[in-house]
Amino acid sequence: MSEDEKTPARQIITDYAQEHFRYFRTADGTVYAQRTGHPVARPIRSQGTTGSHRQELMVQMFRDGVGVFNGTALKEALDLIEALALTEDVQPTHIRVAPGFDGATWLDLGRDDGRSVRIHPTGWDILTPDPREVSWRRTQLTGELPLPARDTDGKGIDLLLRLCNFSGPSSECLAVAWLIGCLEPSVPVPAPFLTGPQGAGKSTAGRMLMRIIEGMTGDLRRAPKDEENLITAVAAGWITALDNLSHMTPDLSDAMCCIVTGAENVKRALFTDGDVFRVGYRRPLLLTGIDVGVIRPDLAERLLPLRLVRPKVRRTEAELWAEYTEVLPVILGSLLDLTVQVRAAEADTPTDLRMADFARLCAQLDVTTGLGALPAYRASLDDLNDDVIEGDLLAQTVLKHAATLTPGVEARMTSSEWLHCLTSLYSGEDCRPLPKGWPTTGKVLSDRLKRLQPTLAARGVLVDWGRTKEGRYIEMSRPAAPPPSQQEAAF
Template sequence: MFCRSDSAHSLPEPIKGGSLKPLWDITQLEEKWRLLVTTWLVECLRPDTPYPVLEILGEQGSGKSFLQTLLRRLIDPNAADLRSVPKSAEDAFISGGANHVISIENVSYLTPQLQDALCVIATGGGFAKRKLYSDADETVINLKRPVMLNGIVASVTQQDLVSRAVTIELPVLKEAQSKGKLEDWFEGDRASIIGALLDIAAKALSYLPEMTLHAHERPRLVEFAYLGMAVAKAMDKEPCTFTDQFQEARQDGLERTLDASPIATAIRDWAEIHPDETRDEPAKRWLEILADYKPPGCDSWPRSGKGMGDQMRRAAPALRQLGIECKCLGKVSGNVKWQIGHADQRKSWIESPESPEVLSGKRSKQDFRTCRTLIEGKSLDVDAFEEF
């Protein structure tokens, strides 16, 4: 139940009533990212929900590795707080089996296989391989872990991982200080910072049952969104403050997904030129239509209808957020057809009727859709309203 690897370090005894201010002063993290980072730290303390992937971007000298190191020391301090990119999915699972937080630095590129593995690790899953010196036995690693990574360029490009990622971008530090001095300052305040984090977590968990979102506002990481709203309230902020910042952070990932996919870019360009058109065509025909919108110098353009359908399926969630519907209609007349067009922007509310006559039957109560205040031709007085 309690595991401790050889590289794990100890946490200090938390001090109740501390403050997160020393953490922000040391890292110089911008105000717009603090609520997101705090929520991610609180989420790392919960074992029963999926974990978002925290991606930290910035130029040289932006302090991204230093920030990532301090964040890990608040949750899962280790002899090697930052690790290089795993060479395979197996290495990523082994690292997660020995650590609570998978912390990767200086990421320039993540293979599609590794991005898929990080999705499984963040939401919970297993990895199995044949046990050494056996023919029929296997070793299974089953885990769910928080993941954070940093890099100069955006490396999270697969739609599945983008939808699970929270991206923050750091500016270049204006006032650089000695790293040793900052680490000493942090170690002196680490116990009070952890205490403040636990105080916020306790309040947030008490507020959590009150948090709700409309169905169309719920993101992929809905548990994280509810927690963020509760954390905002625990920090004396409006819950909508978190949803606004979360949406802004996710918008960057959306644009990155579209830019990384030549098919998504081509579909977006086609939809802009044909704003009022919706077409149902086989994937092979779409391959011919979208060839005119192919980005120059593209090497990853599909060569078959199946490849086209696979890329359209991957790009569909990101396109849908832009109001472009790209969906498979199934097999029609021997061909698998795809529909592309602007999504139906029908209003979710019930529009008011043009005239009271369209209301069927006699209504004894006030009609809140039309603000009718008449009962059988008479004005609705206060006594009558209270009666209802």
């Protein structure tokens, strides 16, 4: 056969690839490849340590006896495949947890065979998902989970709580509610903050909680020094666990708020001047530490304090983790059983809490088990409000002034007038020096009050803003007590 009659290498590669792989694109234009019938997708441009599609294609062609091809032929073939895939339908990829058809959700077990857990309204099954329903994306942070045990009769939850050193039922039921929330991809969940005295096992409990979802290779890590590195780590896994926090900078606090409730970051694409790529993320977050100092109000509404105590009997690391590894399939099976029951329960959604989806989940858990998760969640938010107030001298001064207001009567002043009023109240007759960070202008005061508004409202102080012909104003009031008949009806 003459050279002109030979099939070009790029054509052989392209034909083989289209026969044995499925190609699609995501909303940001990234093209992925899946082996036929396999749910794990690899970006065709990836050269990461988890394996690229280029490597996968080369190995499979060699094993099938198609041949070994040089880099130029592979590049030309993949360039054509990528161009063709850009005309295909858009499909998202997911890490660890994904929505499915008919109200089901999926949990990736991280296995090479692609077997996953399908959680549906009537139960859960271990299946290999249809690639058109779920496409898994794997990274170095994706660990393998054991096959969950069946017919556990709920004993796995008791085994987990026995291994952790939670201070009481309130922290235990909130930890269980958070784990159930981690299996729901569409519901933001508050970030548990494991706190307690030194030696209470905060790091160990944090690892145990996250490894139920992330596998035994999941681990805690130090908080990155900048937001970009934090976002990179968050986007590569499902649960992000930060260990031994001792200080919370404003930038880190804002980044954590975005992680919990969801945000998007846009960055310049490498080796380009005008192209960008989008990184969207909303992930479960877990924190540990003795004390992080002053907590900002917006983060406080997204935290879930879980308190631990020092154990009376110490065990070696080897004994503890050997037992955990042995019971992990039972723990996971019990968690899946409880998740199905909770999702089937009917409960009203509390309308006064910011994380309303998680509050409803707590209400469903209470209907199913009677653990009292919703009252515990409300109490935890109340404690966090106290922490915010104790760390903010402006909030303390506002509450002190509000105590002098007549209930039901609004006090209305400009921001500058309020600044003078509150500053005079703080300084007092002895002209006490103002603390660092005290508002210096009416605009700064207005912005600080907007951050504190939910915290102050939880303490019965309402702050509002408005405008008249004379200019803008800030209004402060305490609601009037309800009539005696309404108070009796409340009880």
